[in-house]
Amino acid sequence: MIVLQTAIALMLAQAAPPAMMAGMNDDQHRDAAYEELTQGETDAAITRLEANLVQNPEDPALLINLGSAWAVRGDKEKAADYYRAAARSDVRYQLELADGEWVDSRAAARLALRALDQTAVAMN
DSSP, X not given: OXXXXXXXXXXXXXXXXXXXXXXXXXXXXXXXXXXXXXXXOHHHHHHHHHHHHHHOTTOHHHHHHHHHHHHHTTOHHHHHHHHHHHHHOSOOOEEEETTSOEEEHHHHHHHHHHHHHHHHHHHX
């Protein structure tokens, strides 16, 4: 379980500052529940992310963090579904991962899927 939590923690995403989000304005900057997730408030994060996803169903930061929250809750299938949705999303921009690395949102989603797969293999 520690391996899973460590891998998921590295996948938490923060959207780039508005100036770095190509084609997005300040009104489109998303709240990706990063604080709740890093503080272990998974239920609060899921509630906030699902509410934000209603208005922004293609936002990769929301999708990735929702996947991470479900992975922490132990629902790897649901987590993988959200990660895949982020990888397929037509919305694409730079995200800052929890380790400070900046990556394309689709690459971040693929990294999250690989981490989820690796933790599943390690746990078997």
